[in-house]
């Protein structure tokens with residue numbers, strides 16, 4: 001390589017100066033391939049001083065391309081003669097002396113001047129540019145691989161880049177959109193200003209943001225997009241580019257609007273069938289290739305169509321009441337298995353055979369049904385898609401069904417809850433009959449629709465002795481009785497008649513367009529229908545009811561008055577011996593008022609301590625000594641006068657005062673006993689009457705314990721009388737209460753024995769100490785052999801169970817002697833004394849003791865006066881005592 005002097009080209013100075021200042025490197029190569037010019041920019045690119053290059057062979061620049069191009073000098077005719085220049089551009093790589101590499105754009109010009117051929121090389125460092133281009137190509141590759149549309153705009157929001165997904169979504173190629181305003185292109189004037197303002201706000205924000213926008217594609221079709229926008233800024237913070245990532249959310253948006261539609265319908269309390277219809281219609285809008293239906297599945301597994309506006313009406317009607325099962329179409333099977341069921345061909349699907357005709361007739365060939373479940377996992381409905389061709393659901397169908405199943409569950413559960421509330425509010429849970437509130441509506445309706453000149457009969461029915469069944473056999477037996485009764489009543493009335501339960505054991509029957517005669521027939525039929533006893537377990541429970549009837553408009557024209565009159569008439573049926581009916585009459589009102597007045601007088605008598613206890617002595621047959629006293633309640637009202645306990649005790653039981661009276665009797669009897677003891681009167685025991693209701697209270701034993709302690713009485717001085725009704729059910733609370741009392745040491749006496757139906761085997765297990773033979777047997781014991789037989793039997797039972805047998809209502813010496821002879825231990829009755837006030841009883845007792853003592857003395861004296869040889873004096877134990 002040889003060097004030459006510099007400069008070698010005679011070039012005007014101004015041109016040289018310009019070449020020196022050029023940005024591109026300029027290298028001039030002579031025809032012998034020696035470098036004759038190398039400007040400042042060339043020095044920078046090659047990092048060589050021109051002195052190291054000028055005059056040397058071009059190969060010193062390490063550029064094979066330059067050498068080859070310079071050698072390949074075109075013929076003069078090709079370059080167009082003197083001064084003709086031809087440019088050839090190419091991209092080259094330059095390896096510098098220090099080993100670093102750059103990429104450059106090489107442009108060669110061949111110049112013929114003065115018979116001299118020269119090659120002028122213009123070289124520009126394009127390393128950065130190429131790198132940027134490569135990066136862009138890579139980014140484009142990546143951007144084109146995402147299915148989210150990408151737009152890059154300049155600072156004026158003019159599009160400079162879009163990816164392949166953008167073309168797919170909007171239908172525009174990059175060529176079509178490049179340079180166009182992004183917002184104008186995609187949104188146009190349709191989008192509201194606030195959305196656009198928000199979009200601009202996100203561009204202005206450092207972190208960018210996301211906005212849902214309704215955009216339009218090349219065809220003008222709506223596309224809901226979510227636009228995630230971010231601006232890129234220059235060093236001074238000014239927006240240079242904006243970048244937007246667009247996601248198609250049309251489906252999400254549609255599902256959300258479906259959801260909104262149903263939720264707002266729910267909030268507006270729209271009926272379930274209307275909601276179901278709206279749901280189906282909307283679904284068919286967003287999935288026009290389907291026909292949809294929503295079914296309710298009730299607790300009994302029966303199908304009830306709720307909505308299916310595009311299905312034939314007769315088809316939906318036919319589905320109503322069909323039971324779900326393993327082969328009941330798509331819906332019945334889906335509900336049965338609790339899993340989606342797809343029948344891609346209704347015509348051949350075995351599950352569809354009985355149901356296929358109608359859907360096929362209307363061109364529905366496939367059905368896909370999904371069960372709707374409640375929060376607790378019950379299947380409460382199905383949501384079905386019918387397709388016009390044999391096909392499975394698409395991904396979009398699946399998304400819709402997911403949303404609809406959720407909405408359907410919400411709507412059905414809410415509707416079921418409301419129906420349950422309505423049932424609770426208007427129907428009696430036990431019998432399923434209309435309750436008081438609903439009955440009022442029904443009576444009002446019956447009156448409103450009553451034909452002119454016709455009547456409405458209203459019967460008020462009360463079960464006889466229901467309290468006894470409840471108290472003695474337990475509440476579940478009582479419930480069973482009410483349910484059975486309701487069924488028997490329903491069987492006796494016509495379909496358009498109405499039956500409802502007011503509460504407890506009270507029922508109302510409304511007979512529209514029926515007069516008194518027709519109502520009497522119904523009432524008689526009802527009485528007869530109750531004759532057959534109810535079987536509860538092994539026990540036959542007799543069933544009967546008392547009814548009162550009032551007639552609209554003869555007796556009253558308003559509902560309350562009609563009910564109240566029928567109630568008053570029912571009370572009269574009860575008094576007439578139960579198991580019968582009475583029509584309302586004007587004086588019944590008076591009697592009903594009287595009953596009301598009595599109960600309020602009794603209430604105030606209890607509150608004012610106006611009740612008293614009287615005491616009737618009980619005498620031992622063996623020696624005439626006092627066995628005890630029976631405490632009997634007395635009530636003297638300032639207005640009503642003396643009211644018999646046979647009247648006011650049932651009244652107290654009816655109006656809930658008996659609990660108080662029971663506790664009061666025990667307390668008062670114990671107080672009196674303590675007083676007598678204090679006074680030195682020797683009365684071994686006091687018997688207090690209690691109602692069966694008192695024994696239903698498990699705290700009775702603790703109440704008694706407290707009273708005995710208060711008065712310092714030993715428990716054996718108290719006897720509590722119970723009637724047979726208390727012991728009918730061996731598992732009742734009453735038996736537990738009795739056992740607790742017996743444990744205390746308090747005595748229990750079975751009153752009125754023989755009048756009820758207590759079984760002897762049960763009697764043996766009762767914690768009782770005493771049997772009382774009812775007055776009715778004592779009355780006839782002398783004249784009636786059967787009464788005597790009963791008394792004898794009771795005495796034998798008592799003896800064998802080691803119970804004291806007390807005969808009550810003894811009025812004559814003859815009765816006393818016979819009862820003593822039959823083995824009665826104790827006698828009570830007017831023969832000795834009626835029930836006496838405490839003071840009178842005290843006097844009676846002293847008198848009795850004195851009489852008894854003197855009778856004994858007389859007898860002893862008589863015996864002593866004429867003693868038979870060797871025989872002891874004899875004292876009669878039966879006759880002439882007292």
Ligand SMILES: Nc1nc2c(ncn2[C@@H]2O[C@@H]3COP(=O)(O)O[C@H]4[C@@H](O)[C@H](n5cnc6c(=O)[nH]c(N)nc65)O[C@@H]4COP(=O)(O)O[C@H]3[C@H]2O)c(=O)[nH]1
Pocket residue numbers: 616631632633634644645646649661662665689690691721751752775808809810811828829830831834835
């Ligand atoms: N004809 C006749 N009657 C006689 C004779 N000896 C007694 N009596 C009456 O027979 C009834 C006996 O009481 P009871 O069978 O327990 O029958 C009682 C009892 O079941 C109930 N009773 C009375 N006091 C109370 C009480 O404090 N609490 C409760 N729960 N019931 C009571 O009222 C029923 C009636 O009581 P009273 O009217 O006091 O009637 C009492 C008594 O006065 C007689 O020789 N001949």
